Amino acid sequence: MPLARWWVDWRLKRFIETRNMIPLYEKVGAIHIHTVFSDGSGHYREVIQAGQELGLEFLLFSDHRTLTPKRQGREGFYGETLVGIGYEINDQANQNHLLAFELEEEVEWGIPPIEYVHRVVNKGGFAVIAHPDERRNSLPEFPPYPWTAWETEEFHALEIWNQLSEWMERLTRWNKFWMYLNPRRSLVAPTPWTLELWDRLNLKRRVVGTGGVDAHAHFYPLFSNVGVTIFPYKVQFRSILTHLLLTEPLQTADPKGALKQLFTALRAGRVFISNRFVGEARGFRFWAEDFSSGAVYLPGDRVPQGVDLQFHLKTPQEDDTAVIMMDSQPVWKRRESAIPYRSAQPGVYRVEVHRGRRAFIYSNPIVIEAAP
Ligand SMILES: [Zn+2]
Ligand SMILES: [Zn+2]
Missing domain, CATH: 2.60.40 (Immunoglobulin-like)
Structure with a gap:
């Protein structure tokens, strides 16, 4: 050596x-997952199984506008994989997407972003701004969903690297077949804009950077009934992962306590983000x-x-x-x-x-x- x-x-x-x-207990998982409860194609069971097979230690789900799966009691340990459930909020123009975790019920629908951030935080939730600077403009069928309501100063975290956003941003009419076939090869880096914004925010207060897979596993038809799934959950679970550093071993006998431990590490910023495609x-x-x-x-x-x-x-x-x-x-x-x-x-x-x-x-x- x-x-x-x-x-x-x-x-x-x-x-x-x-x-x-130095925390010794590193937990690696995926954040920002959609299922059939909103516009994802996977059922909880199969998505969890995909995560389990890849050795992910936690999965944080965030279907659009609903906490129903949480109310159905789907949180907890599935083997070694801990499942936490939040949801993704948007405004009436379908902009300003916010991931909200550690909540028991949804906040009111239809209120402006500054209000929903405030309410999530006020109710004790963990608020993450999703894909803050999506800019994709090359294909009208995939519009961008950036965050614009920067007057808010209460959110806890920023999704600095989102697999789906980056993929979509690089998508053009000419490269799309290559992109469909090489979803992870097209991942390069978070945008300089996001990183600089993140650094500026941290001069004033702690804003945690998280990774997001934004997994949907949508099926897109290409010709008649031939199509591609963008992307299977297993593909996305080998892309942008979030690593949490816990100061104590995960309480595997107590799922609620274990989730608290994950969110304590997240809130404290004891976090790093990796692209699993590049390596372990x-x-x-x-x-x-x-x-x-x-x-x-x-x-x-x-x-x-x-x-x-x-x-x-x-x-x-x-x-x-x-x-x-x-x-x-x-x-x-x-x-x-x-x-x-x-x-x-x-x-x-x-x-x-x-x-x-x-x-x-x-x-x-x-x-x-x-x-x-
Ligand atoms: Zn979103
Ligand atoms: Zn999403």
Whole structure:
């Protein structure tokens, strides 16, 4: 094992042993799934089975405008796979899609986005802005559904990478057959616009970045009765995955408690996002250490100005390219520097990992807050 790699492993192990602060319990799953309860083609059972077969540890469903499956008691463990159920809200123009989790009932229909975000948050729900900047314009039959109601400041999270949106954005009349056949090959990266917006929001407050599969498994006829399914659930469950870092083992005997644990990690931003098509991202870590106090910080943490942080990271493979971004600008790149990055400057620090030419992992940020 190369020395640098050994050293990272040793530091990580030491942090875990001495501070007991690095979460050890990583749960990997898919967020934003549609079923026959709205416009998806899959039944709960088969969608869950697809997730189980791929080893996903959680599935968060979000059918359009209904929590019926939750009321029917479909949440819980299915083998090793934990199922949570929220729903997707939209406004009267079918824009401003919001994923709402941890709710017992739907909020009123037909109210403006700023109101539904407020009500979801007020009722204790977890509010995620879905596909914030969809722009696809090339095919009239697939209009975009962006978020426009930016006057709201209460949402908790932003879906920074949505498999279906990105696929649709890259779709044109000329490439569509290639795109149908290569759904995951067409995934490149979240848009710079979304990433910059996400970083700007985090200067002020914590806004968690999540991944979304937006799985529907729609059937599209191409010629008479020949068609394609865009995309089978199993294909999408091997695309944009969300990794949660839990501080305690999942309470498998208590599904409600276990769901609470997932949402606690989500709300805290102890989250990273990977493209499963590129590789297995389990084991990626990003953390920072304040040498003067000995404190260790994790993604999602916000640290007051005045600390001097040393940032550490561990990529799944030695030759993955890791870049530390500060306020959307690259400030450190592994391979150029073997020395850990150190900074006391206020800003939003997060990691992007590439493997070959492909975007692979996006961590949530550790933020040094500017003094007010
Ligand atoms: Zn949507
Ligand atoms: Zn959706």
